[in-house]
Amino acid sequence: MKTYLPARPPFSLNSVVHSHGWIRLAPFQEDETNGGFHYVDELSSGSVVLLYIHEADQGVWVETEVELTPVEENEICHKVTWMLGLDQVFESFYELAASEPKLAKVAKKAQGRILRSATFFEDTIKTILTTNTSWSGTIRMVNALVTLYGASFPGDSLRHAFPTPATLANSDVETLRTAARLGYRAPYVLELAQTAAAGSLDLESFKTSDLPTAELRKQILAIKGVGGYAAANLLMLLGRYDFVPVDSWALKVVSHEWHGGQPVGSADVEQAFESWGEWKGLAYWLWDWTFIETA
DNA sequence: GGTAGACCTGGACGC
DNA sequence: GCGTCCAGGTCTACC
Numbered sequence: 001m002k003t004y005l006p007a008r009p010p011f012s013l014n015s016v017v018h019s020h021g022w023i024r025l026a027p028f029q030e031d032e033t034n035g036g037f038h039y040v041d042e043l044s045s046g047s048v049v050l051l052y053i054h055e056a057d058q059g060v061w062v063e064t065e066v067e068l069t070p071v072e073e074n075e076i077c078h079k080v081t082w083m084l085g086l087d088q089v090f091e092s093f094y095e096l097a098a099s100e101p102k103l104a105k106v107a108k109k110a111q112g113r114i115l116r117s118a119t120f121f122e123d124t125i126k127t128i129l130t131t132n133t134s135w136s137g138t139i140r141m142v143n144a145l146v147t148l149y150g151a152s153f154p155g156d157s158l159r160h161a162f163p164t165p166a167t168l169a170n171s172d173v174e175t176l177r178t179a180a181r182l183g184y185r186a187p188y189v190l191e192l193a194q195t196a197a198a199g200s201l202d203l204e205s206f207k208t209s210d211l212p213t214a215e216l217r218k219q220i221l222a223i224k225g226v227g228g229y230a231a232a233n234l235l236m237l238l239g240r241y242d243f244v245p246v247d248s249w250a251l252k253v254v255s256h257e258w259h260g261g262q263p264v265g266s267a268d269v270e271q272a273f274e275s276w277g278e279w280k281g282l283a284y285w286l287w288d289w290t291f292i293e294t295a
Numbered sequence: 296g297g298t299a300g301a302c303c304t305g306g307a308c309g310c
Numbered sequence: 311g312c313g314t315c316c317a318g319g320t321c322t323a324c325c
Contacts, residue, residue, distance in 0.1 A: 128320095130319090131319045132302080133303080133304065134305060134306075136305075137304060140305095183303035183304065185303085188320090227321080248318065248319085
């Protein structure tokens with residue numbers, strides 16, 4: 001299979017890939033030689049495929065090494081379109097950003113799309129695994145889940161897809177705690193997998209929800225292990241930028257940018273980007289913090 | 296509604 | 311090499 005998927009212009013695969021750290025989490029693998037990335041996915045049919053995704057003219061090429069059924073191809077096209085936000089539009093954000101020096105380059109770089117996993121379940125688990133730990137800890141925990149519970153890719157048994165809710169739901173807290181070394185997060189991950197597998201929580205419906213962002217946020221906050229930071233991060237992945245994902249880094253950079261290095265709280269971070277309205281989270285995310293990073 | 300303490304791990308640091 | 315301390319968000323109990 002080799003398929004071209006168009007994107008709403010402007011588009012840069014490189015900007016999506018490097019929009020945040022997701023590319024370093026399994027089953028993503030960056031293709032540093034050719035650009036783009038590889039991703040192992042378990043399809044609804046049960047087939048496990050390795051997707052090769054590379055930049056094309058205003059879009060991407062999606063390839064697999066095996067022939068697929070039309071249904072499987074259609075599923076892959078829908079998933080990749082979602083993962084890369086190919087149909088997302090940022091024109092009104094770019095218009096606002098044009099008058100802000102710290103965001104002056106976002107349109108030229110075609111920034112705005114944030115790399116997503118194939119399912120919102122996967123993104124939610126990964127987000128929980130970013131909380132209260134170092135980035136290296138997140139990579140280790142995600143790798144452990146994928147290796148221990150993900151379906152193997154037939155062409156390379158070392159590659160695995162992200163585990164399905166049903167697979168994770170069949171695990172237990174002790175195994176997740178000790179073998180996957182999720183620590184205190186183990187019961188959160190198990191509960192999420194069990195509710196998703198049972199159908200009592202339809203995470204994938206959040207992708208197309210027409211609920212107001214505040215209401216959607218309430219539903220996300222109801223997930224154990226998801227607090228204010230994680231909810232804002234997940235809303236950004238859903239294309240809702242009304243909240244800033246305030247973590248220790250946000251407190252630090254906002255403190256240095258606008259408060260002379262004095263301690264600030266979550267409300268101060270939200271206030272700093274209040275004027276960006278529905279683009280608040282994205283303005284924070286793409287803000288040029290270079291001076292602070294190197295200070 | 297606000298706050299303190301617990302949760303778990305890895306890294307930095309001192310000995 | 312070992313022990314101690316701290317950072318990283320969220321939950322729960324308590325006021």
